[in-house]
Structures are given as structure tokens and as C-alpha cells.
Amino acid sequence: MSMIDSIRKQMTPIHPEGYIFVAGFAIATLILGSFFGPLGWIGTIATGWCAYFFRDPVRYTPLDDALVVSPADGVVSSVGYFTPPPELGLSTEPMQRISVFMSVFDCHVNRAPIAGRVTKIAYKPGLFLNADLDKASENNERNGLVIEAEGGRFGVVQIAGFVARRIVCFARQGEAVGAGDRIGLIRFGSRVDVYMPGTARPLVTIGSKAIAGETALAELRSNGPRRNFKSG
Known part of the structure; x- marks a missing residue:
């Protein structure tokens, strides 16, 4: 070479x-x-x-349908139960949610947290508050996806931040996505929320560092087989 x-x-x-x-x-x-x-x-x-x-590095995603991988690079800013955005039609009751905050120094290419089919995409205009604030989930501009997977229905919400002024979504309604597939990008500093069924067991905590497509945020079962990986 x-x-x-x-x-x-x-x-x-x-x-x-x-x-x-x-x-x-x-x-x-x-x-x-x-x-x-x-x-x-x-x-x-x-x-x-x-x-x-705007870097777009190769990521190595664990091939395990029971894992929910991070949709974004950054720091886990929230782990708990929150009501998902109403436009997604996921639930009127709180669901388990993990949020990943991206600074202007993180890679901003977003990836699918789990394999499934995109059944809904909903964009909502809004404010540009600091994405690390809890109220950003309700008030900020956002784009949400619903992914139907074997483990249930999942919500992925791209949230614009104080600096971010543009949400880009690569996914299309009705298409199948694999865990770790590129689904969007946000410019220039923002947050991604993942809403999961209550059976999901978080594997991270507030302050944990997450890498899109690689870091396992949660697991849908307590015990599983040895994991394989794919690159992309």
C-alpha cells in the first residue's frame, strides 16, 4: 500500500x-x-x-435485534419516562426515552437505532432553544420518525438546537432501515431522542458518551447471544 x-x-x-x-x-x-x-x-x-x-465516518453496528443503538454522537443528557410528541401517534402515556445531545464538535450524521420499517415521518416547526434543555423536546423545531420493529414501535426525534437551523431527513416513509443506517443530519448542534417500549433496559446513564450506530443505549432482553458487527 x-x-x-x-x-x-x-x-x-x-x-x-x-x-x-x-x-x-x-x-x-x-x-x-x-x-x-x-x-x-x-x-x-x-x-x-x-x-x-460534516465528517461521515464508518461505524461498526452490532448485529443484534435486541439492541437499541445510539442514533447520534454525543453525551446522554436524559434517561427516563416522557410522553412522546403527539404528532408521532406513539402513545399518550410516558414512554422510556434516552436523549443524546450533540455539540458542534460531534459528528452530526444520525443513524437508525434499530432495524425495522419507517411507518411515519412527522415534521413540526418550532423554536431554537438550547437543545440540552428539557423543554426543547416540546418547543423546538423537530422531525420525528416511527420505526416498527420486532421489539415494538420506536420513536426517533431529531431536535434542532440554539445554533442548529436545519434538520435533514434521509429516510422515507414505508422504507425498511437497518440498525446503524444513516437516516438524517442536523446542522449545527442539536439533540436526538429515542422513545422505546417499557421492556427496554437502559445500558447507559446521564453523562455517558455515545457513538452513533455503535453504542448500545438499551437492550430488549436481559441475556443474549454473542454479537456480530456490520460496517457502514
Whole structure:
């Protein structure tokens, strides 16, 4: 393997959603740098951050239908029972929910927490409060998916934050998704909630670090076989 191939293998690709932003930062850097050198260096750092923000690394998802994997990179900010958004039609009673908060330094590509079929997608406009606040679940702009799986019905809600102004959903109603499949992206700092049946047993706690498509947030059974993994 050549040095160039080795470097290419180690590089994390940029998601296509980020191309226009990285290009915009780069063009602005060239223009500013032509007027004042230090601004060019600042722009170079900003362009590097933008490329880093839109990174889309390969993830290795455990192949176990009894596991609920994290839909987002970040820190677990909430574990408990909460009423899901009414537009999802999941339940009028509280369901078990785990929330993952993404900072502007986390990867923002969202992934399916479990294998199943997307039976509903519901977008709701709203505010742009700090996504780490509990009331963000009710008041902020959000996009929700309902996934029918063997273990029951699950809700995945992308929530915009104070900086985030754009929720992108890749999934389509009626299509099948596998655990760890890419389902969306949020720009630039936000949160994803996962609503699960009460039989799910949380495997994380508030403050736990989560990696999208890899970290098991909960388990639908107490004992299971040895886990295999897929990449994607």
C-alpha cells in the first residue's frame, strides 16, 4: 500500500450535505486572506472545522435485534419516562426515552437505532432553544420518525438546537432501515431522542458518551447471544 493510499484510508469522508458549506468557507478564506493575511489563517481554521463537522465516518453496528443503538454522537443528557410528541401517534402515556445531545464538535450524521420499517415521518416547526434543555423536546423545531420493529414501535426525534437551523431527513416513509443506517443530519448542534417500549433496559446513564450506530443505549432482553458487527 502506497503512502497516499494509507493517508486516504485514514481520512474521514465528508457527507455530501457539507460540500457547499466547506466550499463556502474555503472561498471566503481566499477572499479574506487576499485582503489581510491573518484573516486567511482564521478562515483556514474555520474551513477545517467545517469539514470536521460534516465528517461521515464508518461505524461498526452490532448485529443484534435486541439492541437499541445510539442514533447520534454525543453525551446522554436524559434517561427516563416522557410522553412522546403527539404528532408521532406513539402513545399518550410516558414512554422510556434516552436523549443524546450533540455539540458542534460531534459528528452530526444520525443513524437508525434499530432495524425495522419507517411507518411515519412527522415534521413540526418550532423554536431554537438550547437543545440540552428539557423543554426543547416540546418547543423546538423537530422531525420525528416511527420505526416498527420486532421489539415494538420506536420513536426517533431529531431536535434542532440554539445554533442548529436545519434538520435533514434521509429516510422515507414505508422504507425498511437497518440498525446503524444513516437516516438524517442536523446542522449545527442539536439533540436526538429515542422513545422505546417499557421492556427496554437502559445500558447507559446521564453523562455517558455515545457513538452513533455503535453504542448500545438499551437492550430488549436481559441475556443474549454473542454479537456480530456490520460496517457502514
